[in-house]
Amino acid sequence: MIINLRVWRQANAQSAGKMVSYRVEGVSEDMSFLEMLDLLNEDLTVKGEEPIAFDHDCREGICGMCGIVINGAAHGRANSPVPTTTCQLHMRSFADGATIDVEPWRAGAFPVIKDLVVDRTAFDRIIQAGGFISINAGSAPEAHSVPAPKIQADRAFDAATCIGCGACVAACPNGSGMLFTAAKITHLAMLPQGQPERYSRVKTMVAQHDADGFGGCTNIGECAAVCPKQIPLDTISALNRDLMKSLFKKDGK
Amino acid sequence: MAITGLIMVGFLLMHMYGNLKVFLGADAFNHYAHWLKGDILYPLVPSGWFIWIFRLVMLASIVAHIWSAAVLTGRAHAARSTKYVTTKRLSQTYAARTMRWGGVILLVGLIFHLLQFTTQTVQTGFTAGAEPYEMTVGAFGNWWLVLLYAVWVGIVCSHVRHGVWSALTTLGANTSPAARSFLNGLAWVIAVVLFVGFMIMPLAVLFGWVN
Ligand code: SF4
Ligand code: FES
Numbered sequence: 001m002i003i004n005l006r007v008w009r010q011a012n013a014q015s016a017g018k019m020v021s022y023r024v025e026g027v028s029e030d031m032s033f034l035e036m037l038d039l040l041n042e043d044l045t046v047k048g049e050e051p052i053a054f055d056h057d058c059r060e061g062i063c064g065m066c067g068i069v070i071n072g073a074a075h076g077r078a079n080s081p082v083p084t085t086t087c088q089l090h091m092r093s094f095a096d097g098a099t100i101d102v103e104p105w106r107a108g109a110f111p112v113i114k115d116l117v118v119d120r121t122a123f124d125r126i127i128q129a130g131g132f133i134s135i136n137a138g139s140a141p142e143a144h145s146v147p148a149p150k151i152q153a154d155r156a157f158d159a160a161t162c163i164g165c166g167a168c169v170a171a172c173p174n175g176s177g178m179l180f181t182a183a184k185i186t187h188l189a190m191l192p193q194g195q196p197e198r199y200s201r202v203k204t205m206v207a208q209h210d211a212d213g214f215g216g217c218t219n220i221g222e223c224a225a226v227c228p229k230q231i232p233l234d235t236i237s238a239l240n241r242d243l244m245k246s247l248f249k250k251d252g253k
Numbered sequence: 254m255a256i257t258g259l260i261m262v263g264f265l266l267m268h269m270y271g272n273l274k275v276f277l278g279a280d281a282f283n284h285y286a287h288w289l290k291g292d293i294l295y296p297l298v299p300s301g302w303f304i305w306i307f308r309l310v311m312l313a314s315i316v317a318h319i320w321s322a323a324v325l326t327g328r329a330h331a332a333r334s335t336k337y338v339t340t341k342r343l344s345q346t347y348a349a350r351t352m353r354w355g356g357v358i359l360l361v362g363l364i365f366h367l368l369q370f371t372t373q374t375v376q377t378g379f380t381a382g383a384e385p386y387e388m389t390v391g392a393f394g395n396w397w398l399v400l401l402y403a404v405w406v407g408i409v410c411s412h413v414r415h416g417v418w419s420a421l422t423t424l425g426a427n428t429s430p431a432a433r434s435f436l437n438g439l440a441w442v443i444a445v446v447l448f449v450g451f452m453i454m455p456l457a458v459l460f461g462w463v464n
Contacts, residue, residue: 006338008338019338069337069339071339071341072337072339072340072341073341073343077343101338101339103337103338103339106333106335106336106337107332107333108331108332108333108334109332171343173329173333173345173350174325174328174329174332174333175329175331175332175333176329176332210328213331213332214328214332215325215328215329215331215332215333216324216325216328216329217423218325218329218349218352218419219349219415219418219419219422219423220344220345220349220350221344221345221349222342222343222344222345224344225343225344226343232429232430232433233422233427233433234427234428234429234430234432234433236422236427237422237423237425237426237427237428237432238425238428240422240423240424240425241425244424244425
């Protein structure tokens with residue numbers, strides 16, 4: 001396959017960026033999108049040009065490091081019914097000779113570091129603000145000593161599959177990080193271990209979300225449409241319910 | 254945003270219901286219109302006060318709604334200061350996308366509407382001091398005014414379509430994927446009911462079924 005790329009090149013956080021066109025030849029349809037970029041980077045390196053910087057790690061859709069906006073859709077899901085991560089998107093999803101636009105996540109809270117790499121430490125700060133439970137970690141307790149109802153446990157597990165990739169923020173017209181925050185809130189709020197800090201957690205995490213410059217949620221739904229882990233929009237309602245309840249709890253103040 | 258929005262949707266439903274009284278004839282319609290400004294809640298509040306309390310609540314809702322919208326818009330612009338070169342829309346609706354500018358256009362229409370029928374500053378087909386029924390029939394005898402209202406009410410209903418869903422979700426009602434479909438359906442029903450309910454009256458006047 002031959003692929004024509006238009007890639008966002010930006011030398012560092014301070015400099016202005018622009019779209020640069022490249023032609024990649026010898027692409028196999030079994031390559032992942034990142035392998036296709038590897039191919040281009042080898043070519044650029046041989047030519048003595050600066051290779052394109054992009055984030056990646058596991059390349060099997062579980063770590064949350066990769067993330068590129070491809071043809072205007074975060075992770076490039078486009079018309080495929082199955083949302084996926086960039087590393088799990090394969091070149092067979094594209095036509096031979098296609099022109100593909102490649103851009104970094106764009107959000108006030110995620111400044112570009114270089115090319116397609118953005119700084120997502122804002123997510124870490126949201127987690128540090130309350131995305132944990134406070135216990136004295138000793139030896140692992142007997143699993144059956146804390147029963148968790150099946151329905152809640154399932155919901156917690158589903159929410160816990162969020163890999164923190166940031167596609168939700170990238171896709172949101174408001175640049176809001178509510179889907180990520182709501183996934184973490186729901187995950188902990190559904191489990192017995194999350195109860196003691198449930199209402200203080202929701203307040204501190206939402207406050208940190210806002211302080212980090214994410215936009216406000218207006219329930220548009222683009223986030224859930226690109227989320228590779230299919231975190232549902234209703235987690236945001238769950239967050240809002242807890243946030244409202246926290247107003248009436250001493251613990252939450 | 255959610256609470257003030259829902260207050261205003263409630264008002265729209267009431268307003269629509271009141272408008273339909275036009276089909277009961279001039280006396281019923283005028284009586285209803287005067288009753289609104291008369292002794293509702295009397296003697297709890299002095300006669301004639303209700304309408305002012307009501308207007309105050311509406312004004313407060315509008316101001317709070319616009320203020321929240323302005324804050325959200327400001328945050329959204331700061332959070333997406335660099336635009337994408339290409340954007341692919343996957344799930345957003347037209348209604349959701351036009352909430353902000355639609356809201357501004359809606360406000361301009363509202364100001365015109367109040368100048369026309371509340372203060373009677375803008376007189377279209379009626380003279381100052383006209384009875385409500387006479388005023389309505391006089392105004393909507395103009396086809397261009399009916400057309401203008403159809404567009405405006407359409408914009409209002411589009412705003413309501415996303416607004417009802419979004420407000421209920423913000424208040425925590427979106428509890429499952431099924432609830433998501435239900436809330437979207439409910440928002441559609443309310444928007445369509447409002448559009449039909451509001452447009453029947455001007456059309457009836459225009460076609461001479463009410464005169
Ligand atoms: S909610 Fe989905 S899109 Fe957002 S960070 Fe988590 S996995 Fe990524
Ligand atoms: S590289 Fe780990 S999820 Fe894509």
